[in-house]
Amino acid sequence: MYGPIHGVPSPRCHLLIVNDIDIARELYIKQFHNFPIRYSFWFGYSNINKILFFMPANDDWKRIRSLITPAFTTGKLKRMIDPITQINANFIGHLRKFSESGEEFDIKKFTSAFSMDVIARCAYGIEIDSLSQPDHPIVTNAKKIFGVDASFSYIMCIMFPKIAEFFGLEMTDAKTVQYFDDLTFKIIEKRIESSTGKQNPDLIGLMIENANEMNGIVAKNDIPKGISKDEISAQGILFFIAGFDTTNATLTHIFYYLIKHSEWQEKLYEELSIVSDEELDYEKLKELPILNAIIDETLRLQPPLPVVDRECIEPYRIESHGIDLPKNTMISVQPYVIHRDPRYFKDPYEFKPERFLHKSKFNDNLAAYIPFGLGPRLCVGMRFALNELRLVLANFIINYKLAPNPDVKVSNQNVEYYRMHPNFIVA
Numbered sequence: 001m002y003g004p005i006h007g008v009p010s011p012r013c014h015l016l017i018v019n020d021i022d023i024a025r026e027l028y029i030k031q032f033h034n035f036p037i038r039y040s041f042w043f044g045y046s047n048i049n050k051i052l053f054f055m056p057a058n059d060d061w062k063r064i065r066s067l068i069t070p071a072f073t074t075g076k077l078k079r080m081i082d083p084i085t086q087i088n089a090n091f092i093g094h095l096r097k098f099s100e101s102g103e104e105f106d107i108k109k110f111t112s113a114f115s116m117d118v119i120a121r122c123a124y125g126i127e128i129d130s131l132s133q134p135d136h137p138i139v140t141n142a143k144k145i146f147g148v149d150a151s152f153s154y155i156m157c158i159m160f161p162k163i164a165e166f167f168g169l170e171m172t173d174a175k176t177v178q179y180f181d182d183l184t185f186k187i188i189e190k191r192i193e194s195s196t197g198k199q200n201p202d203l204i205g206l207m208i209e210n211a212n213e214m215n216g217i218v219a220k221n222d223i224p225k226g227i228s229k230d231e232i233s234a235q236g237i238l239f240f241i242a243g244f245d246t247t248n249a250t251l252t253h254i255f256y257y258l259i260k261h262s263e264w265q266e267k268l269y270e271e272l273s274i275v276s277d278e279e280l281d282y283e284k285l286k287e288l289p290i291l292n293a294i295i296d297e298t299l300r301l302q303p304p305l306p307v308v309d310r311e312c313i314e315p316y317r318i319e320s321h322g323i324d325l326p327k328n329t330m331i332s333v334q335p336y337v338i339h340r341d342p343r344y345f346k347d348p349y350e351f352k353p354e355r356f357l358h359k360s361k362f363n364d365n366l367a368a369y370i371p372f373g374l375g376p377r378l379c380v381g382m383r384f385a386l387n388e389l390r391l392v393l394a395n396f397i398i399n400y401k402l403a404p405n406p407d408v409k410v411s412n413q414n415v416e417y418y419r420m421h422p423n424f425i426v427a
């Protein structure tokens, strides 16, 4: 039960914890064909089971992944900058009254609203201001999707998928999934009717565009080939499931570290103060060393998905350790633990963004830096998430200074289910 590699009793399968980066890379990269899937659940009959994150690594997964990946290339991300900048301006505006009055507030409420508005805009092309419109159907339905509560059906779908399938249980509320299906189908129809070939710069539009490009068609009155409407709808929901909590938790953790380490806030402000608003574009944001080092170091200490799992589909022997893995063994690699391992990172528990600025001085093993996972199932939204974080953080620090509230005890960790959330903040 101890050490970087150990077995853990589990009700469903053999479970091996692998917190050794060389073995993790052997299994997840070199032996991907043998470890291609995540822990499988029963999702029910709704389109949730067509979400890329949950798909087995079959031809459908390859096809959908190859349609989503180009949605996050540099050119496409640049097209998303303007909408995110507008949402950002709204976020900054909402905070102004607190900065002027000195009144305390919970910043998580605002970062959640920001993340929600970004997804509505960047996945569906819909402009909302969820702080002023908390009852907007996108907001209420999205909350039902990611705020999964441990209902009987949900537990059965996770723990006893075969029984759940036998009884036809659904993991998520079918009406909620139906809401997103209807929304997506309407958007697709509208886009196809009015299409001139170039779609809106949101995930649905870019998937239609990519599907059309891949099939050599610039569509007019044409249903995209290579992806079904159900599959497009599922990837919209994916954005809420894979992109909301992760980005939101990272943003609030960044604020936490900047409050605790105000010298980094100062350094970041100095870095940003010599860049004009017009210059602050996609390329510039990517190059700002202090901005990026703060984000990278926060993701090292607080990776929002602390566990990255795979299932072994054929028996396999880890020769270097003489460990035989029976078929269906689950492997769990834990970025949270690996990132705090002194074999890989110097002063691993300390917030030291300089490790990403002076790499040779620290001599960290950056192959062990895996906040977005590793191998062919690496996070597909990584570039989108980093772009969003850079943009919101830069604009926040240009406008405001974060200070701790001496009356509030700040704690940085609260593990809810398997994602981590900072449990605080009053600024």
Ligand code: HEM
Pocket: 052, 053, 054, 065, 238, 239, 242, 243, 244, 246, 247, 250, 303, 304, 305, 308, 309, 370, 371, 372, 373, 374, 375, 376, 377, 378, 379, 380, 381, 382, 384, 385, 386
């Ligand atoms: C800070 C933000 C984010 C972090 C830290 C993060 C982290 C991760 C991690 C650790 C994985 C598992 C990778 C593996 O198994 O090797 C993953 C998978 C995934 N993420 Fe993210 N993620 C973030 C944001 C997003 C966003 C915004 C999207 C939106 C599209 C997204 C979409 C996905 C998808 C689709 C997968 C599954 C890929 C596949 O199985 O082929 N993520 N993410």
